[in-house]
Structures are given as C-alpha cells and as structure tokens.
Amino acid sequence: MSRRSGILEFAVLGLLRESPMHGYELRKRLNTSLGVFRAFSYGTLYPCLKALVANGWLTEETVGSPEPASLTNRRAKIVYRLTAEGKSHFEELLAHSGPDAWEDEHFGVRFAFFGQTSRDVRMRVLEGRRSRLEERLEKMRTSLARSRERLDDYTLELQRHGMESVEREVRWLNELIESERAGRDQRAVDPAEQHQKDTSGDAGGLPRRRGGSRPDPSDDTTT
Amino acid sequence: MSRRSGILEFAVLGLLRESPMHGYELRKRLNTSLGVFRAFSYGTLYPCLKALVANGWLTEETVGSPEPASLTNRRAKIVYRLTAEGKSHFEELLAHSGPDAWEDEHFGVRFAFFGQTSRDVRMRVLEGRRSRLEERLEKMRTSLARSRERLDDYTLELQRHGMESVEREVRWLNELIESERAGRDQRAVDPAEQHQKDTSGDAGGLPRRRGGSRPDPSDDTTT
DNA sequence: TTCGTCATGTAATGGGTTACATGATTAC
DNA sequence: GTAATCATGTAACCCATTACATGACGAA
Structure with missing residues (x-):
C-alpha cells in the first residue's frame, strides 16, 4: 500500500543499487547527481525509506550507537541496503517503457539510470x-x-x-x-559488479563530448 | 483565509482584468495563453473562483438559465467579473517584486503579465x-x-x-x-482601456522578432 | 560558546489531481 | 443515436513541504 509516487522510490532503489547509503547522504545524491529536476525533503525521504523497508525492498542496518568503542560515532546512522527482491523490483521498473516514462516528471530520472537500462x-x-x-x-x-x-x-x-x-x-x-x-552493445550494466570505471566497453552510444573543466584534484570522498 | 497558492489567483485576476469570463473559458486560457508552465484542473479552478468571490475580488453573474427566451442557452454560465477591490489587489500583486517572484513556479506567470507591469x-x-x-x-x-x-x-x-x-x-x-x-516608456498598460491593439506606443522594450507563420484567416472566436 | 553540518524523524498543512456526478448542445 | 465539447461542481485522495523536535560533533 501507499505507492509513494514512483519517482522517489525509483531513484532511491536506483541509487542504493550502486551502493548502500544512509538517508542523509541519499538525499544529497538525490539533489545533486539526479537533482536539477527535483529536490526532496527529509519529510518525504524518510517515510519513503520506511515504506520501502516494509515492502521488503530494503533492509536497514543501524551503525554507530551499538558499539561502545565509539570515538567516531555521531548519531546512529541507518544504512539502507537493497535486498534481492528490491533489486529485481527495480529491474522490473527499469524495463517498463510505458507512456508515463516519458512524461516530464519521470523522464529525467529514467534518463539518469540509462546506464543500467537495456x-x-x-x-x-x-x-x-x-x-x-x-x-x-x-x-x-x-x-x-x-x-x-x-x-x-x-x-x-x-x-x-x-x-x-x-x-x-x-x-x-x-x-x-x-x-x-x-552503438551496437545493448547490454545493461549492473553497477554493483562495475567496481572501477569501465572505459573499454561502450555500453551505449553517447557522443562523449565532455567540455573543459580542469580535473580538479580536491578529493572529498566524504564517506 | 486559504491563500490559494498565489499563482492561480494571480493568473485568474490578471485574465479577468482583460475581460469577464466564465470558468470553463478561463481554464482554457490558463492552459494555452499562459500555459506551457502549468495546467490547472476544474477541481482547482472552481473552488478558487468561489474563494475569490468570497474575498470580494470577483462578482459572479449567472447568465443563461433565468431567461425563458432561451434558444441558445447551454447550462447556465457563470460569468466572473473583476471588482474594483479585485483590480487594486491585482495591482498590488503586480507591484511586488519579492524573491518569490522569480522562482520557477512564479516567474512564468509574472512574465505573462509584464504588459501590465511597470x-x-x-x-x-x-x-x-x-x-x-x-x-x-x-x-x-x-x-x-x-x-x-x-x-x-x-x-x-x-x-x-x-x-x-x-x-x-x-x-x-x-x-x-x-x-x-x-526602452524609455515605463507606463503599464491597463488592458481594459486598450480596446484595439496599440501599435504606436512602445510600452516596453521587446525586440519584436515574430517569426514566419502565415496570418491564417480562420476566425474561430468561439463564444 | 555558538555556528554549521551531520543525522533522523513526525505532525500539521498545503496545494493540487482524479474520479465522479450532472446535464445541455452540437456535429456526425 | 452517439460522441465530443461545453459547463459546473464535489469528495476523496496523494504527494510533498514546512516547521518542529532532538541531538551529536567539529571548527571558529
């Protein structure tokens, strides 16, 4: 019950397919990587995550507070991880190409996950x-x-x-x-298997035009 | 009470300032002339009109059913007309240039009424x-x-x-x-006074580039 | 010590759509 | 006669935001 709009659900599953994350980080990714199109608030995201857990598509794993040997523990993070059912559900969603997939609200998110789409x-x-x-x-x-x-x-x-x-x-x-x-290759890439950037296999047919913007060595891979 | 989001209210007042209309027609204008940006349903428009009447900004005038000499009477139309208070309220709104005026949702509508803006x-x-x-x-x-x-x-x-x-x-x-x-002329035009198209006075500073598209003599002024 | 960011959540509220109900008129 | 368009309205629902509550940590 309560099909929380599809679009958030889709994006969350898609992002978690790449790697497990906690809500706060997830939201940032939603509003930058996928962003431009839509910004979700916590008031939307957290209840949605709970619902996805209830559906069996995610598991939540509390990290931080249980360990008493905590020096670097902020408030207990809840890391969400995609389950097998969640993954296959996402793949079903990915495979749908019904009329709503190309409406304004959906198209952007669909496109963002084209790397994983056939x-x-x-x-x-x-x-x-x-x-x-x-x-x-x-x-x-x-x-x-x-x-x-x-x-x-x-x-x-x-x-x-x-x-x-x-x-x-x-x-x-x-x-x-x-x-x-x-492009000839119609393979869809599973990002979980794709640990380092695949420069050889051309999975799609993007013109790869990448403009200027110096490679900027500032590495803030903040966990 | 119940400030129905501003944007619909603004557009309705603005359109009715040009000429009185009934709901159905209003909605079409909303979704074509101003459209592109937003499409409102009756479920939004009609309650909004009622609210605007309650505020004293519009009057409603039933046309069609009371006359027994009805040959061309469809279901009773309700023609909405801007009151003096409505007009001055709209002018206040027009004069506001606060931060929200240039947010995505508002900007389009504001621009659409630039002809009446100083x-x-x-x-x-x-x-x-x-x-x-x-x-x-x-x-x-x-x-x-x-x-x-x-x-x-x-x-x-x-x-x-x-x-x-x-x-x-x-x-x-x-x-x-x-x-x-x-452009030098900062006059804002009152559309009610502007009965025929003013080709002489340049009220703004638009480049007037109007592209091709033959003048198409098909006149469907459906009313 | 105060501010910014990290981190999670909930209740109230808002703004809008969908689906429905109703019914007349016009065009095929 | 039936489909499309004109015309008005309501109730149920949906999606999301806002504001709030809570609290830890790091840096200025």
Missing part, C-alpha cells in the same frame, strides 16, 4: 519522449496561430521562448537517438 | 531571475566538478544538458534586460 528500453523511452514533445509543439503552434492577434508582445515572447525550449529538447533527443542507433 | 518591476523581476539562475548554475558547476569521476556518461550528459538549458535562459534574460534598458 538499449531497447532506452530507445523506446527516448522516442516516446520525442513524440510527446512533438505533439506538445503541435498544440502550441496551433493555439499560437489561433490567438496570435489578441496576445501582447510579452505573452508572445514567452510563448516563443517556450516553444524554442521544446524544440531544443527535441534536437537533443534526436542526437541521443542517433548515437543510440550507432 | 518597467522598474519588470527589471527587478528579470534581474532577480537572472541572478537566481546564475547561483543555481554555480552550484551545478561545483557539484559537477566534485562528482564528475563517479558519474556515468548518461548522468553526465543529463547534467550537461540541464546546465545548458539554464545557460540558455540566462542569455534570454540578458537580451530581455538589455531591450528593457533600451
């Missing part, structure tokens, strides 16, 4: 998103044509900018789809 | 939005630099695209701010 699902999601945007564009165009005369310059400009944004995303999707087609 | 407020809102986006960009850059190594290509690509979108909006704002600066 290529055909990736393709369906990308193409679904694209046609979704294209029909939206169509609507915008007709409604604009119909009301152009009675709209003032600012409203028009807003509309124009909005359309341009959508067009831009379509172009982005086109590029992605094309480079997916170019 | 130039100094327009400037503050645009500049506020720009610096908001710039600080967001800053965060994204640092968090990206910090985690670049452990992120896979798709996550990286998502991040890159996200940043590019924000950068693009900043450039857009730059253009807008510049053309606002170039």
